[in-house]
Amino acid sequence: VMAEVLRRGKLSVDDISRITKVDKWFIHKLKHIADVERQLAEEPLTPELLAAAKWVGLADVSIAEITHKTRDEIRTMRRSNNILPCYKMVDTCAAEFEAMTPYYYSTFRGTEDEVAVSNKKKVIVLGSGPIRIGQGVEFDYCSVHSVWALREMGIEAIIINNNPETVSTDFDISDRLYFEPLTVEDVLNIADKEKPDGIIVQFGGQTAINLAAELERAGLHVYGTSVDDIDRSEDRERFDEVLTETEISRPEGISVTNLDDAVTGAARIGYPVMVRPSYVLGGRAMEIVYNEEELRDYMSRAVKVTPDHPVLVDRYMQGTEVEVDAISDGVDVVIPGIMEHIERAGVHSGDSIAVYPPQTLSARVIYTIIDYTKRLAVALHVKGLLNIQFVVAHDEVFIIEVNPRSSRTVPFLSKITNVNMVHVATQVAMGHTLKELGFHSGLVPPRPYVAVKAPVFSFAKMTDVDISLGPEMKSTGEVMGIDYHYARALYKAIVGSGLNVPTKGCLLFTVADKDKDELKQLAKAFSEFDFEIAATEGTAKVIASLGIDVEVVGKVHERSTDIIEMIKSGRISMVINTLTQGKHSARDGFKIRRATVEHGIACLTSLDTAWEVLRVLEFMQKRRLVYALALQDYVGGGDDLA
Incomplete structure (x- = not known):
């Protein structure tokens, strides 16, 4: 802000220092940069002026923008005049x-x-x-x-x-x-x-x-993988050609460069749709939208769509998400492991609980995933690491996205399979083949234990951040639980992630209409664990229809039964809340979720996670965790899978 004020010449250094209380020494430095920027805009670009611009720290791209030149022109001029760092x-x-x-x-x-x-x-x-x-x-x-x-x-x-x-x-x-x-x-x-x-x-x-x-x-x-092949995986139209060539299905989608095309395309595909900018990491600015009004709001608020920065609009498929990290030399493809996500598609992979090996996938689906991974790695001429995300819906496998690079699950998979994936991928990138390194193409046989990766969140340290899970990543870390039994591995992961799972008390349900059918079985299961059940009016009607005793609580702004006050007083032990549509409902849901963070109460925003918490509760009641082993006790030492 100070630099912009100086650029516009509205206030002096003394004035800015008096208003901001910032020492004049720093403001003079900013003024010097602003003065050089002004020279660049008003004077011919000489070697002396270019040297002065670099001396104050201006990047080539900034100088190019001010002088209406290209970055390459600035770089060429610097090098020819020996203006080098x-x-x-x-x-x-x-x-x-x-x-x-x-x-x-x-x-x-x-x-x-x-x-x-x-x-x-x-x-x-x-x-x-x-x-x-x-x-x-x-x-x-x-x-x-x-x-x-x-x-x-x-x-x-x-x-x-x-x-x-x-x-x-x-x-x-x-x-x-x-x-x-x-x-x-x-x-x-x-x-x-x-x-x-x-x-x-x-x-x-x-x-x-x-x-x-x-x-x-x-x-x-x-x-490693060539730049052209990287682009073939990132560019929507070119990747569609790869999928056509390999006869692999993906959720229907389009790449758009303006609002009108987005609206028309989404109407043809059918709501809900997943929208996101291309070439991003962590699902930044990715959302699920359910109607045209939400789509228009997203396009005006979340992204700046241009021909150079298209927005991807995909049909949203609610199924099981599966993730694979593989190593390819362009001919052979080694798959150290397949990971099944607990939360259904729509929750970012970095925020999902992932399980190795898969617990619910059929042999047919696993074979299809292996086959698709091999086809894509070879078609994209991958030399090194490859990450693929799939969605399984109605026992059919679809591609979500392919990344010819490392992923955030590589360390997890490397440790639990004892395959040093990066070490092998680096050797492949430098020209070695997988056969030379002693590997055989295909899926590495699963290990005899189960490993669960659970996300860790830092919501307590980030005010005004909504804790609800969605396509945009919010976790700041991860933990791993490992055991020979899935329930115990899940228990270790959830406890390690810091989720405070109560074994008794009052459980508050407030869920969206689209989730109320699934809610019935979930509420019944929790009631059988002797939890008291409370719910907002609409959700309470569904629970009461099952013959379950439920306390009806009012909305956030109704002080007589204020949910926030119940959370503050410790009356509520855990909250299960899924996102609802509508301005007031969304606002109330945000307040509830933030209150749980501020008072250390577990809040589950995915019904899939809630089902897994039930498994943990069942295990906690039996208390069968009588020993703890180190990772190497399970995995062993050395790369014995090569």
Whole structure:
């Protein structure tokens, strides 16, 4: 805000300092940047002015935007005039004594470069950037294991990442670490310096994948799955061609670039539909919409649709979601495991409880999933990791999406199957075949135990965030429960995730109309566990029709039976609440869900999760957990599946 005020020249440095209480030293720095921006807009771009712009920290893309040039033109002008960054060593010892670490940052203000570049074969591995919801530490795990694999192969491994809290930015992980933003400009600057043999992008999540095309266009060789094949999996029309070629079904959908096409397409497909922008991670801005009014609201509020940034509109299929992580060399495909999600399709995979091996899928469905995975990996010429999400509806298998890169389930699957997926995928990306590495194509035989991945949420630390689960990812971590029996593994995972499951007390139901048929059996099951049952009026009528005693509670704003007050007082032990349509109902539901967070009460927003909590309750009553084993006690040591 201060920078924009300075750009417009509305207030002086003294005025801004007086209003904001920010020290003038910082405001003068901002003013200097604003002055350079003004020069760029008003004066011819000379080498001296370009150097001044880089000196104050303006990116090539920003300079290009101000001067109405392209980023490539700015980069070419910089290089031809020797306006290049130099790289300085990060002093990890705060000048107390001399420290020599291969840990560097760039600056345009220096002249003496401190990087010792070697002539060895070298590969750059792109990290995942800042860890945020949807871009988790799982991708950092993948980056680190890739670096270790490269170094084991005798290849010099260089990491580019800019998060100080990740393992990949520990200075002793790689041969050299560049603490730089994951942008095209910064990666190319490092490539100019290091002159690597190539770059690996498939272990840094969507952040790294999104850079691949421009890096290749600039002359960098991308190891593993080609940029063209990555685009074939990401681009809607090209991916539809792949599915036609491989004779694989997907939910009907279209790619739209304007509101009118979205409305027309959704009406043809039939509501509800899943809408999302393309090329995103973590399901950002993804929603299920149930009518045209909601679709119009989404298109105006959640996304900026353009020809370069289309929106995907898909038929929403309510079925079982299944996830697969595989390794392919373009010929053979190894599938370490298949994971079945507890929550039905529509809940983001990162927020779902996932079970290995699948507990409810038929042999026919499992075979189809294996077959589809092989077909897609070969058709897309995948060399490395591949993540596929399926939906199973009425015993038929459909593709949701394919990602030719690592996923957040790779660490989970690697640990429970004892197949170091990233290590193998890195070797494949560098030219080895799966047969050379001792692997056989197909599904690795399931292990004799069950592993459950449960999401961890941080809603208590994030105010005004709705805890309801949907297509947009909200979890900030995950835990694993492992046991030889599914109920015990589920119990361990849910307890580990921090979900406070009560064994007695009053259970509040308030669910959407579309869920009330399924609610009947669920309410009956909970009542048999001797829970007291309370519900809002509409939900209470359904429960009472079964002959179950139910306390009718009023809406949030009815003070005589205020649900919020009941939660605050401890009268309610757990809430089962599914999203309802309508402005007032949605507002009341949000208030209820936030109250449960603030008072440490379990709130389940998916009926599928509620059914699994019943399993946990059954186990807790029997109390048969008499021992605990470490992961290695189940899995064993070494990669004995190769």
